[in-house]
Each structure stands twice: as structure tokens, then as C-alpha cells.
Amino acid sequence: MKTLEKILENNKVKPTAMRLLVLQFILRKKTALSLSQLENYFDNADRTTIYRTIKTFVEKGLVHQIDDGTGVTKYALCEENCECEIETDLHLHFHCTKCEETTCLTEHKIPQINLPEGFIAENINLVVKGICDKCSTS
Amino acid sequence: MKTLEKILENNKVKPTAMRLLVLQFILRKKTALSLSQLENYFDNADRTTIYRTIKTFVEKGLVHQIDDGTGVTKYALCEENCECEIETDLHLHFHCTKCEETTCLTEHKIPQINLPEGFIAENINLVVKGICDKCSTS
DNA sequence: ATAAGTATTGCAACAATAGTGCATTAACTG
């Protein structure tokens, strides 16, 4: 069980108060989160600070961004030793249309995609929409 | 070769002047387009009218929306007898990071995705980013 | 310990996209 400070230091991020709080929030949450969720939770913190905190986390490879098709960027913790690019990861994401939560399916890698002649793939984003496990069994 | 009017009527859309012009523009363009591209092209037309024209086209199944990960929704003509949902289609989309054009790869269907227990898929969006055929051969 | 330099934060402002309310105009129906 690593401390919050250790996690930040391992990713070469200086552990400031705000960064520790944001990291704690991300760690506790099992699904991906948006900036506005953080803004609502830390309602006396500055919007820009939260924005730049997440930006730093993304740049340092601590979290990855997810475009789940809702128009709002989501963020989730990277796996340990994760090799994901800055923009996306190789695993697929699930967006539940009922609870509106976005989940990283880290075990489910994106299958091989074959493209027409001349197209060169650099990055792939695969988002499945539907009903998540929690919502389907309740 | 169908006339523009026929295409609209087949989709139960009344052929107004603006709708015909927008449809013509979409038909001529081989790649997906954004609202701002339409706004720039029809620079004396009202933004809202263009917005609602596209919205009507989407609702009537004439075009489908594409979330290509750029943050700007793109629109492209549906194939004939296309069974695509309102939001997305079953084929994959390619976004070129060089020319910034988004292409429908209508022949390339999204492969079967298996999900963890309890997750129910309703819709899948797969976007590949990279270099398109035109940009890779020039 | 102090001063200088660097990193972080807070505030204000901006831009782009998306969307709504409502009055006006055009088209259609009897």
C-alpha cells in the first residue's frame, strides 16, 4: 500500500496539498471522472488549479484521458507500468447510459483492426455504450 | 442518380432551400464535416438554421454523427438502407492527424467485442487516428 | 538567514461548441 506522496513522487510530480487531495479522490473512485466532478467535490478549490492538476497528472503518466463520446473528457488512473500514450490507452472503455459512469476495462484490449491500403494507424479509441454490470443487476 | 429533392423526400424531410444546399455540400464532400465547416461555407446563412438542418438530417436518418475524438462532432451521409442508430454506426471511423479529415470506413465493420459479465453493449464507437491514404502517399 | 529564482496557485478573461426561447416569415390546408 503506497502512500499518496509516494505515488506522486514515483511519477515525478511534487506532492502539493491539492495534488494529494485530487489523487486521493481519483484513487477512491472506481470509475473515470470529469473535471466538473472534481470541481463539485472540491467546491472551494479553484477551477484552474484542478484543471492544471489533472493536466500535470496526464503529462506525467499518472492518469489517462478518456473520450467516452459524451463530449466531456474523463480521467482515470493508469495501471502500474502502463504503457499508454498520452491521449488514449490500448484497453477499451465502457460508458453506461443508465448511471452515466465510464469504466476502464483494462483487461479488455482493443482487437486488431485492419485498415484499407494507405491508412496508417497511430492510435485507437474504442468506446462501448450500454448498461454496466452494476446497473444490469439491480 | 437521384436528385437532391428525391433524397430528402425519401427520408421524409421537406426540401427547403437551405436543406438542399446543405445536402449538396455534404454529398460533394467525401469526408465527414463539422457544423463550423458548413457555417464557413454558407457564410451568410444563420448558424441556428444550419444547426437545425443537420439535426433534422440526423433525426431522419439521412446523416450520422461521428465523435472522432477532436471534440467537434462530425457528420456524414448514411449509406443507402443503412441501419445505423441515431448516434453512431457499426463501421469504424478514421481521423487523419495530418489533414485533420475524418473518413467513414463503411466497409470496415467493428469486430466482435466481448465484455465482462454483466455489461450489456448497445452501441460501439471505434475511431482510429493516424495518417490517411491521401496524406501517406504524398 | 537572506535574496534570487522557480514552481504553483488564484483570479479574470476568452474562445469554441452546443443549445434554447421567441418572434417572424414561409408553406400548407381547407
Add this chain to the structure above:
DNA sequence: CAGTTAATGCACTATTGTTGCAATACTTAT
């Protein structure tokens, strides 16, 4: 032609994301 419905134009709003800059906090060298 009058009455009804549909489409358009204008103004305004909301949200997300982003930047500039001044004020703090933190670090490092004298």
C-alpha cells in the same frame, strides 16, 4: 382567403476547455 403548421433568424445562455498574469509558496545559492 383565413387559419394552422413548419421553418427560419436573432439573441441569448451554458458548458467545457484554455490562457495571461499577478500573487504566493517553495527551493537553492550566497
